[in-house]
Amino acid sequence: MTQLPAHRQKRVRTxxxxxxxxxxxxxxxFVVLIPALQTIYAAFTEWNGISPEKEWVGxxxxxxxxxxxxxxxxxxxxxKWTLIFVTxxxxxxMLSAVLIAHFRVGHKTxxxxxxxxxLLAPTTNAIIWLNIIFSPTGGLVGFLQKLGxxxxxxxxxxxxxxxxVAAVDIWHYWGFLTVIYLAALxxxxxxxxxxxxxxxxxxxxxxxxxxxxxIAPTVRLMFVxxxxxxxxxxDYIYLLTSGGPAHATEMLSTYAYTTAFSAFKFGKAxxxxxxxxxxxxxxxxxxxxxxxxxxLE
Amino acid sequence: MKKLMSLLLSSAxxxxxxxxxxxxxxxxxxxxxxxxxxxxxxKTARQYPDREEITMWFWGPAPEYQExxxxxxxxxxxxxxxxxxxxxxxxxxxxxxxxxxxxAHNAPDIVYASGPSYTAVYANEGLVLDLNDYAEQYGxxxxxxxxxYDACTLDGHLYSVPGGMVIGGILYNKATFEExxxxxxxxxxxxxxxxxxxxxxxxxxxxxxxKGWKPCNDHFSSMIxxxxxxxxxxxxxxTGNTSFNTPEMVQAVQTSADWFQAGYLAGNDYVNLDSQExxxxxxxxxxAMAMVPTLYIQFAAQxxxxxxxxxxxxxxxxxxxxxxxxxxxxxxxxxxxxxxxKYADECAKILDYMLTAEFGGKMTEGWPGYWAIPVxxxxxxxxxxxxxxxxxxxxxxxxxxxxxxxxxxxxHPSSFFPSATVTAFExxxxxxxxxxxxxxxxxxxxxxxxNDIANGLVCPLTEPAY
Numbered sequence: 001m002t003q004l005p006a007h008r009q010k011r012v013r014t015x016x017x018x019x020x021x022x023x024x025x026x027x028x029x030f031v032v033l034i035p036a037l038q039t040i041y042a043a044f045t046e047w048n049g050i051s052p053e054k055e056w057v058g059x060x061x062x063x064x065x066x067x068x069x070x071x072x073x074x075x076x077x078x079x080k081w082t083l084i085f086v087t088x089x090x091x092x093x094m095l096s097a098v099l100i101a102h103f104r105v106g107h108k109t110x111x112x113x114x115x116x117x118x119l120l121a122p123t124t125n126a127i128i129w130l131n132i133i134f135s136p137t138g139g140l141v142g143f144l145q146k147l148g149x150x151x152x153x154x155x156x157x158x159x160x161x162x163x164x165v166a167a168v169d170i171w172h173y174w175g176f177l178t179v180i181y182l183a184a185l186x187x188x189x190x191x192x193x194x195x196x197x198x199x200x201x202x203x204x205x206x207x208x209x210x211x212x213x214x215i216a217p218t219v220r221l222m223f224v225x226x227x228x229x230x231x232x233x234x235d236y237i238y239l240l241t242s243g244g245p246a247h248a249t250e251m252l253s254t255y256a257y258t259t260a261f262s263a264f265k266f267g268k269a270x271x272x273x274x275x276x277x278x279x280x281x282x283x284x285x286x287x288x289x290x291x292x293x294x295x296l297e
Numbered sequence: 298m299k300k301l302m303s304l305l306l307s308s309a310x311x312x313x314x315x316x317x318x319x320x321x322x323x324x325x326x327x328x329x330x331x332x333x334x335x336x337x338x339x340k341t342a343r344q345y346p347d348r349e350e351i352t353m354w355f356w357g358p359a360p361e362y363q364e365x366x367x368x369x370x371x372x373x374x375x376x377x378x379x380x381x382x383x384x385x386x387x388x389x390x391x392x393x394x395x396x397x398x399x400x401a402h403n404a405p406d407i408v409y410a411s412g413p414s415y416t417a418v419y420a421n422e423g424l425v426l427d428l429n430d431y432a433e434q435y436g437x438x439x440x441x442x443x444x445x446y447d448a449c450t451l452d453g454h455l456y457s458v459p460g461g462m463v464i465g466g467i468l469y470n471k472a473t474f475e476e477x478x479x480x481x482x483x484x485x486x487x488x489x490x491x492x493x494x495x496x497x498x499x500x501x502x503x504x505x506x507x508k509g510w511k512p513c514n515d516h517f518s519s520m521i522x523x524x525x526x527x528x529x530x531x532x533x534x535x536t537g538n539t540s541f542n543t544p545e546m547v548q549a550v551q552t553s554a555d556w557f558q559a560g561y562l563a564g565n566d567y568v569n570l571d572s573q574e575x576x577x578x579x580x581x582x583x584x585a586m587a588m589v590p591t592l593y594i595q596f597a598a599q600x601x602x603x604x605x606x607x608x609x610x611x612x613x614x615x616x617x618x619x620x621x622x623x624x625x626x627x628x629x630x631x632x633x634x635x636x637x638x639k640y641a642d643e644c645a646k647i648l649d650y651m652l653t654a655e656f657g658g659k660m661t662e663g664w665p666g667y668w669a670i671p672v673x674x675x676x677x678x679x680x681x682x683x684x685x686x687x688x689x690x691x692x693x694x695x696x697x698x699x700x701x702x703x704x705x706x707x708x709h710p711s712s713f714f715p716s717a718t719v720t721a722f723e724x725x726x727x728x729x730x731x732x733x734x735x736x737x738x739x740x741x742x743x744x745x746x747x748n749d750i751a752n753g754l755v756c757p758l759t760e761p762a763y
Contacts, residue, residue, distance in 0.1 A: 156568040264716045
């Protein structure tokens, strides 16, 4: 049996890879690429979401958005949301992961407990917080009011509503981050840790110079995911405040939803979605660029 | 011990996930029990699988209300003949699902909508049938109150029929009023005096809230603008007689903000109370009154149980500068016929039944507050056997129907404003919260309204009599 020349062997092997990846490519094209292209096109049209015809309006939807204070408010809220989520849950999760990593017993139990809010449906979590905590009639807030405390739900105040919703989302999310960080921490080579300890490194120094460099790729990946998800956040906002009061918690996603399904302005909603997607894409591009740079180094 | 703990917690987690998998089993459904097909969708299994199915979607009310409409509407229709079966699917997101289903030509035969602004969009795209022939065949125009009938037309063509009519007014708890020595208000001054007294006592002056449903802003703002501004303001703006940003409209919007900022609308808890919780505060004596549409009686039915239902009283909302009672009216839903249906005649027969006093009476018996059918015959419906909140609903309707028919009504935004305009109007809480001025708000709404008027999306309106 004659053997194929090396260049042909390589070509056959490459063809095999392409064939194997074909189903994923076709699937992505149908469920991601085609709808994405349609959304991009719709952003330049006036369309009520029902009519088969879309009227081309060029950049008008984007001009409207530039003058739209609700869009600007939503953009600012998304940026605030991102800043909150790349700091508070990350710090809390990192602290608890480092703490649990040192537990000789019980760390699995803690992991399961921390994951429970993440595994519950957002509607369940939202109902728990709305009715059992924040409700002035049957919740903890109402109970404290009856005891004479001067307390109201944070969701009712323009200045605190965003942080009230963020608190609920962080409550649901930080346990998941903890588990991810813990898994990364546990991959740190034991000999490096032991060596540092024998050299007399303090707990902080072990974390800073041994653990952190080892878990850095995971931290960076989660950072990018948090940024992307922060620009797409929808469920907890919609369930807890629907963007209110008076747009104080409006996000690009909730504004796009209302614009599409209440006002039947699907073209403008597509333009909002496009802005949202572009902002999230920056984080993805940054991560890809950084990962490639790191691999080359 | 560690393994046991992990096992127990894992089992607990697994149990929380199981309900989501519950509908994937292969066991045939029980024919009498509702089956959850996907999240937020409930449909009862078919009872006559050999018949042709006529489908209808509806929003997702409490289970007892779902059962009641199935008994009254499907029960009547399915027993009236042996060729078709009417089935109802309850969808929590029906307003979002319906336009998508229509666009995909996969919608039910009878098209539910949360007001004529939705059906106007469907009609413009030719997705629902012109019902003029059926209207003539069944005499709907003579039967239905003019203000409701006209709202369902476009360019002289009827595209839907109204579901329940909603009448604005003041609900109060008779026990609370007796305890405080209050009389039902007949003027705005009397109403304000009660609200101030309630506020001083730490009560909510008005039971109100928009938690979970921002369009509730319409209910309270509409009542204030119509009754403290002028009942003609919305009519004049919608018909193009005036713009939306007249000084009178700006002043009326500002009055609504003044009421909110004075704490009349549930104090600091407006965004923390949903409609059910708001009515519960009325029941608990924590609120003085509820300035709401009769739609809220369905929530009262969940709070005022048994004989407590007799504690609920109603008075029309007083109007500044008018001695006559004027009613803020809207329709809670309307129904059209899918242009793709094979069963248009049967659908029309079902809609015709839904426009009878018999249907309205039967529905009100089991679902008070929602099904005040806007047909003139309701004035003569014998409601003597009704009790509690069903009786209250019928009393309100029979008290108001002649006045409304005579033109003493004012328009409620959610039913009479086109989609983009009403979406802008629902932002009235931006004025209440001090984010926008009343002038800026009225200019924003006016821009949307002029655009909608130019696109022919405002339905024809019956002119008020005053």
